[in-house]
Amino acid sequence: MYLNRSTSLEHSSIDGMPIKYLIQKLRKDGPEKFNNPSTAEFELHVEGVDRPFWVHKDFLISQSEFFNENLTAVRPGDLVKIVLPSPETFESILEYLYTGDDDKWYDTITPDNYQDICNNIDFLGLGSEIRNICIAYYQNNGNA
8 A cells, every 4th residue: 555645644645545535434444443353453562551452554554644654564463562652542542543433532531631632643643633623622621
Protein backbone atom coordinates (compact mmCIF):
# COMPACT_ATOMS: atom_id res chain seq x y z
CA MET A 1 0.00 0.00 0.00
CA TYR A 2 1.46 3.34 -1.03
CA LEU A 3 0.59 6.42 0.96
CA ASN A 4 0.81 9.72 -0.88
CA ARG A 5 1.15 12.50 1.70
CA SER A 6 0.37 15.95 0.47
CA THR A 7 0.12 18.71 3.07
CA SER A 8 -1.21 16.43 5.80
CA LEU A 9 -2.35 12.89 6.36
CA GLU A 10 -6.00 13.97 6.33
CA HIS A 11 -5.74 15.23 2.76
CA SER A 12 -3.76 12.30 1.39
CA SER A 13 -4.73 9.27 -0.55
CA ILE A 14 -3.75 5.63 -0.55
CA ASP A 15 -3.44 4.12 -3.99
CA GLY A 16 -5.53 7.05 -5.25
CA MET A 17 -8.32 6.51 -2.70
CA PRO A 18 -9.08 9.50 -0.44
CA ILE A 19 -8.07 8.81 3.16
CA LYS A 20 -11.47 9.80 4.57
CA TYR A 21 -13.19 7.22 2.35
CA LEU A 22 -10.70 4.53 3.36
CA ILE A 23 -11.20 5.31 7.07
CA GLN A 24 -14.97 5.11 6.65
CA LYS A 25 -14.61 1.67 5.04
CA LEU A 26 -12.20 0.45 7.71
CA ARG A 27 -14.48 1.54 10.55
CA LYS A 28 -17.30 -0.67 9.31
CA ASP A 29 -15.29 -3.63 10.60
CA GLY A 30 -13.60 -1.67 13.37
CA PRO A 31 -15.67 -2.86 16.33
CA GLU A 32 -14.94 -6.51 15.45
CA LYS A 33 -11.25 -5.87 14.83
CA PHE A 34 -10.53 -3.58 17.78
CA ASN A 35 -7.97 -5.26 20.05
CA ASN A 36 -8.78 -8.66 18.54
CA PRO A 37 -5.73 -10.97 18.55
CA SER A 38 -7.34 -13.35 16.06
CA THR A 39 -7.49 -10.66 13.33
CA ALA A 40 -4.56 -8.44 14.34
CA GLU A 41 -1.55 -7.97 12.12
CA PHE A 42 0.82 -7.23 14.96
CA GLU A 43 1.17 -6.69 18.69
CA LEU A 44 1.69 -3.17 20.02
CA HIS A 45 3.19 -2.50 23.44
CA VAL A 46 2.93 0.94 24.99
CA GLU A 47 5.44 1.66 27.73
CA GLY A 48 3.49 2.10 30.96
CA VAL A 49 0.62 -0.22 29.94
CA ASP A 50 0.83 -3.77 31.29
CA ARG A 51 -0.87 -5.54 28.38
CA PRO A 52 -0.51 -5.56 24.62
CA PHE A 53 -2.80 -4.04 22.03
CA TRP A 54 -3.65 -6.13 18.98
CA VAL A 55 -3.67 -3.80 16.00
CA HIS A 56 -3.96 -3.47 12.24
CA LYS A 57 -1.55 -1.33 10.26
CA ASP A 58 -4.23 0.23 8.00
CA PHE A 59 -6.22 1.62 10.94
CA LEU A 60 -3.11 3.25 12.41
CA ILE A 61 -1.23 4.59 9.39
CA SER A 62 -4.33 6.06 7.79
CA GLN A 63 -5.15 8.20 10.85
CA SER A 64 -1.85 8.96 12.57
CA GLU A 65 1.18 10.75 11.19
CA PHE A 66 3.30 9.12 13.92
CA PHE A 67 2.24 5.61 12.92
CA ASN A 68 2.45 6.43 9.23
CA GLU A 69 6.07 7.47 9.69
CA ASN A 70 7.05 4.64 12.04
CA LEU A 71 5.24 1.53 10.86
CA THR A 72 6.40 1.32 7.26
CA ALA A 73 8.79 -1.57 7.98
CA VAL A 74 6.41 -3.45 10.31
CA ARG A 75 5.38 -6.89 9.06
CA PRO A 76 2.52 -9.13 10.19
CA GLY A 77 3.41 -10.87 13.43
CA ASP A 78 5.92 -8.22 14.53
CA LEU A 79 6.05 -6.84 18.05
CA VAL A 80 6.15 -3.03 18.14
CA LYS A 81 7.00 -0.99 21.24
CA ILE A 82 6.25 2.72 21.59
CA VAL A 83 6.50 5.43 24.24
CA LEU A 84 3.66 7.95 24.55
CA PRO A 85 3.29 11.11 26.65
CA SER A 86 0.24 9.61 28.38
CA PRO A 87 0.01 5.82 28.10
CA GLU A 88 -3.12 5.61 30.29
CA THR A 89 -5.23 7.48 27.72
CA PHE A 90 -4.10 5.50 24.67
CA GLU A 91 -6.69 2.72 24.73
CA SER A 92 -9.66 5.07 24.35
CA ILE A 93 -7.92 6.88 21.49
CA LEU A 94 -7.14 3.57 19.80
CA GLU A 95 -10.74 2.44 20.13
CA TYR A 96 -11.87 5.70 18.56
CA LEU A 97 -9.52 5.15 15.61
CA TYR A 98 -11.19 1.78 15.05
CA THR A 99 -14.82 2.75 15.58
CA GLY A 100 -15.17 6.48 15.02
CA ASP A 101 -17.72 6.53 17.84
CA ASP A 102 -17.65 10.23 18.74
CA ASP A 103 -20.04 9.96 21.68
CA LYS A 104 -18.30 7.01 23.31
CA TRP A 105 -14.91 8.65 22.99
CA TYR A 106 -16.20 12.03 24.23
CA ASP A 107 -17.49 10.26 27.36
CA THR A 108 -13.95 9.04 28.18
CA ILE A 109 -12.64 12.60 28.44
CA THR A 110 -12.53 14.11 31.94
CA PRO A 111 -11.06 17.28 33.41
CA ASP A 112 -8.30 15.09 34.89
CA ASN A 113 -7.25 13.44 31.61
CA TYR A 114 -8.07 16.19 29.10
CA GLN A 115 -4.52 17.55 28.82
CA ASP A 116 -3.03 14.04 28.67
CA ILE A 117 -5.37 13.17 25.80
CA CYS A 118 -4.42 16.36 23.96
CA ASN A 119 -0.74 15.51 24.42
CA ASN A 120 -1.27 12.07 22.88
CA ILE A 121 -3.30 13.49 20.00
CA ASP A 122 -0.50 15.93 19.20
CA PHE A 123 2.23 13.30 19.61
CA LEU A 124 0.41 10.81 17.38
CA GLY A 125 -0.40 13.44 14.77
CA LEU A 126 -4.12 12.69 14.71
CA GLY A 127 -6.53 14.60 12.50
CA SER A 128 -9.11 17.31 12.91
CA GLU A 129 -11.97 14.85 13.52
CA ILE A 130 -10.63 13.73 16.88
CA ARG A 131 -9.31 17.21 17.71
CA ASN A 132 -12.79 18.66 17.16
CA ILE A 133 -14.17 16.34 19.82
CA CYS A 134 -11.55 17.65 22.26
CA ILE A 135 -12.46 21.22 21.36
CA ALA A 136 -16.15 20.45 21.95
CA TYR A 137 -15.30 18.95 25.36
CA TYR A 138 -13.22 22.01 26.22
CA GLN A 139 -16.04 24.38 25.22
CA ASN A 140 -18.72 22.38 27.06
CA ASN A 141 -16.82 21.88 30.30
CA GLY A 142 -15.61 25.25 31.43
CA ASN A 143 -12.41 25.21 29.43
CA ALA A 144 -11.16 22.02 31.09
